[in-house]
Amino acid sequence: MSESSEHNTSQSIQRHSLGGSIALHLVPGLLTALAAFGLGTLLHNRGLPVTLAFYTATLLVLFPLIIGVPLLIEKKRTEKIDLREIIPYQEPLPAWQMVLIVLGIVLWSGLVFLAAGSALAAPLREAVFAHLPAWYDLGYYLTEGVYSRGAVVTTWALGILFATFLGPFLEELYFRGYLLPRLPLPGIWAPLAGVLLFALYHFWSPWLVLVRIVALIPLVVAVWWKKNFWIGVYAHLLVNLIGDTLSSIPLVFP
Numbered sequence: 001m002s003e004s005s006e007h008n009t010s011q012s013i014q015r016h017s018l019g020g021s022i023a024l025h026l027v028p029g030l031l032t033a034l035a036a037f038g039l040g041t042l043l044h045n046r047g048l049p050v051t052l053a054f055y056t057a058t059l060l061v062l063f064p065l066i067i068g069v070p071l072l073i074e075k076k077r078t079e080k081i082d083l084r085e086i087i088p089y090q091e092p093l094p095a096w097q098m099v100l101i102v103l104g105i106v107l108w109s110g111l112v113f114l115a116a117g118s119a120l121a122a123p124l125r126e127a128v129f130a131h132l133p134a135w136y137d138l139g140y141y142l143t144e145g146v147y148s149r150g151a152v153v154t155t156w157a158l159g160i161l162f163a164t165f166l167g168p169f170l171e172e173l174y175f176r177g178y179l180l181p182r183l184p185l186p187g188i189w190a191p192l193a194g195v196l197l198f199a200l201y202h203f204w205s206p207w208l209v210l211v212r213i214v215a216l217i218p219l220v221v222a223v224w225w226k227k228n229f230w231i232g233v234y235a236h237l238l239v240n241l242i243g244d245t246l247s248s249i250p251l252v253f254p
Contacts, residue, residue, distance in 0.1 A: 030203050156252045
């Protein structure tokens with residue numbers, strides 16, 4: 001991207017206030033977590049995984065918020081909604097660069113979760129979140145003998161839709177496509193703040209905040225650097241596909 005096109009793109013973006021940016025990052029996650037675990041308690045008491053409540057909350061709370069809020073804000077700012085202005089990080093990127101960057105992000109994230117996931121998450125969970133019941137963890141449905149096989153398979157299948165495809169696309173559209181360009185911080189501080197806020201947004205698994213911060217830095221910085229939110233979409237989708245979906249197959253279909 002040329003310097004002039006970058007200047008024009010940045011000039012057309014109306015930055016949010018710092019407080020507004022924090023709220024726009026965190027409130028959708030907080031409301032989703034509250035809805036998920038309010039309903040999840042009822043489902044768990046009836047022998048169903050809390051994860052099903054989480055997918056219900058993403059459909060009824062999270063997705064409408066992260067789709068609707070940008071449209072409402074931009075509608076107030078200008079009568080004519082231009083998707084290019086709402087999602088400015090859509091600069092062209094050569095296919096070979098996209099492939100190399102995405103594969104690098106996926107490799108980094110995988111190594112972080114495999115090598116440092118337990119080391120970073122377990123102490124935090126024991127020290128701060130030990131009071132939470134085991135079933136609060138969205139992966140608890142994979143525990144052998146806790147839920148019926150039908151409930152496990154159904155939850156896993158819904159995860160392919162919500163956690164592997166719809167979730168990553170809509171989160172990247174909102175957090176990297178809409179919010180990241182509008183963070184009121186200079187230079188590299190914007191993507192670093194975006195990493196922190198996105199990690200904190202996951203109120204349903206707060207013990208993973210340190211893992212997510214380390215794992216997310218290359219993704220968010222790459223999107224900011226190349227001004228292309230599709231980097232985040234492809235990388236996020238692949239990380240979730242490999243980490244959440246494919247890795248669970250032996251547990252779901254033993």
